[in-house]
Amino acid sequence: MPFAHRKEAPTFEFHRPTPGEQLIHFEHLQKSFGAKRVYDDLELDVRAGETLVVLGGSGTGKSVLLKCLIGLQRPDAGRILFQGREVTGFSEEEFIPVRRHVAMVFQGAALFDSLSVGENVAYPLREHFPEMPLDEVRQRVAEKLALVNLPGTERLMPSDLSGGMKKRVGLARAIATDPEVILWDEPTTGLDPVTTQSINSMINSMKTKLGSTSIVVTHDLVSAFAVGDRMAMLANRRIVQVGTRDEFRRSTVPEVRAFLDARRVELEPGGVS
Amino acid sequence: MSPSAEAEVPAAPVPERPGVVERTKQRLESLGAMTQMTGQVLSRAVRPPFDGASFIFQVETLGVRSLPIALLTATFAGLVISLQFGYFLARFGVQYTVGRVVVLTLFRELAPVLTALTVGARLGSGMAAELGAMTVTEQVDAIRALGADPLRKLVVPRVLACLLVMPVLTVFADVVGLVAGALVVNAQYAISLDLFFQGALDAVFMMDFLSGVFKGAVFGFIIGLVGCFKGLTVEGGTEGVGRATTQTVAITSVAVCLADFFITKVTLYL
Numbered sequence: 001m002p003f004a005h006r007k008e009a010p011t012f013e014f015h016r017p018t019p020g021e022q023l024i025h026f027e028h029l030q031k032s033f034g035a036k037r038v039y040d041d042l043e044l045d046v047r048a049g050e051t052l053v054v055l056g057g058s059g060t061g062k063s064v065l066l067k068c069l070i071g072l073q074r075p076d077a078g079r080i081l082f083q084g085r086e087v088t089g090f091s092e093e094e095f096i097p098v099r100r101h102v103a104m105v106f107q108g109a110a111l112f113d114s115l116s117v118g119e120n121v122a123y124p125l126r127e128h129f130p131e132m133p134l135d136e137v138r139q140r141v142a143e144k145l146a147l148v149n150l151p152g153t154e155r156l157m158p159s160d161l162s163g164g165m166k167k168r169v170g171l172a173r174a175i176a177t178d179p180e181v182i183l184w185d186e187p188t189t190g191l192d193p194v195t196t197q198s199i200n201s202m203i204n205s206m207k208t209k210l211g212s213t214s215i216v217v218t219h220d221l222v223s224a225f226a227v228g229d230r231m232a233m234l235a236n237r238r239i240v241q242v243g244t245r246d247e248f249r250r251s252t253v254p255e256v257r258a259f260l261d262a263r264r265v266e267l268e269p270g271g272v273s
Numbered sequence: 274m275s276p277s278a279e280a281e282v283p284a285a286p287v288p289e290r291p292g293v294v295e296r297t298k299q300r301l302e303s304l305g306a307m308t309q310m311t312g313q314v315l316s317r318a319v320r321p322p323f324d325g326a327s328f329i330f331q332v333e334t335l336g337v338r339s340l341p342i343a344l345l346t347a348t349f350a351g352l353v354i355s356l357q358f359g360y361f362l363a364r365f366g367v368q369y370t371v372g373r374v375v376v377l378t379l380f381r382e383l384a385p386v387l388t389a390l391t392v393g394a395r396l397g398s399g400m401a402a403e404l405g406a407m408t409v410t411e412q413v414d415a416i417r418a419l420g421a422d423p424l425r426k427l428v429v430p431r432v433l434a435c436l437l438v439m440p441v442l443t444v445f446a447d448v449v450g451l452v453a454g455a456l457v458v459n460a461q462y463a464i465s466l467d468l469f470f471q472g473a474l475d476a477v478f479m480m481d482f483l484s485g486v487f488k489g490a491v492f493g494f495i496i497g498l499v500g501c502f503k504g505l506t507v508e509g510g511t512e513g514v515g516r517a518t519t520q521t522v523a524i525t526s527v528a529v530c531l532a533d534f535f536i537t538k539v540t541l542y543l
Contacts, residue, residue: 072414
């Protein structure tokens, strides 16, 4: 069952990493959905303090990669190491402390419809820190909403918000527990260029303000080059190239070239926008 | 459109329907997963922390708001069976026994089953649609990602609320159905209210009443579990939510009828 829980006591402990050290390692990862194979032998490293962008077309399994990292999906084979500790076989209960340190911003924000903005942002605080006094919860909520440029919106309902505002509330909720790693699932999909720019700024500011590591999965090249320190291309069920922005611009890997060139055609005058 | 233009339009791909063996396997897997979820829900229901506020909210949402439809169904059930029994018992000259027959039929059978079928369809489909929408919009994933347990947060309060409200609604249906029946036979067959209720009280035993209430509890548990399970296992976006909703109504209706037969069989010998 995807929502099963086991009883083992949580044992995961997070150590503050030094910038640049290997934080996360995907090793020989394999994953299928029925007859559809998503990963064959996926290998990828994430370093502390960087923003790694995972590029790839629709349906290549970019979001699944993020979900495997925090146990929302389980790989069929292979290992995922977090600070050298294998988390692949963790039970649902063991994953809870991992999820305090690794937060996810969902593609559609995934705000709880029945809760106000303030209650949404307070949700992880109540779950991870049930003893936290109400005043401190309120203060943390206000602080995180201010950080995403939405101060004073605690009483609004998700239905009152625009797409970009929802993403920002989703971010405020994700960073409520001060996580060390933020996973961004298609953060700019479906947003207008101005809002896209503000989300990109937000991703960059999280790195400078919170010192967090980010993994961003997207097929938006403009956003990818705006936020990525390093980039990885997921195609043909594996990572075909990992490198800096410049290495990607000069890439001769056919899958990367095809992806970049297709987008260039779209951006040229007369191209499909 | 010219024939040549028609020829250029590619035919929409027809999804391949799985064979009988594959479908049977899928259903057995689904049954196994639901059984597993039942165990997990029961273990969480008896272990703290308990979410009292969520439980009360669900009782209000699922129970109080279902009261009008439960009472309306019970009223008409009481009216119809009283008319029918009054008419046929008069053929044998024993129409004064109508209160006895109506009370037993209502308490043991009609009140719990009709309440489960009408209210259950509302509750089950509502839960499947709500949790299904949460599943496809990744809100269930978000609950897990934020360190909470969807079974404890979403399923346990709903199942426990169903377990409580269905027997209560059954009792309401018993009373309202009986009163409606008494009024109609009084008006139609000139049987006094005193005679009707005296006959009813003479005929009914506590076991008759309790067997109906017990049925209500079992039906409530089934409805809660099926609705939540179908909602949490939705696949295929909004289309999948619609499918889960209709499947919930079909499964709960069949399950209620099956459970009714076996509970009746057992309680008749108690």
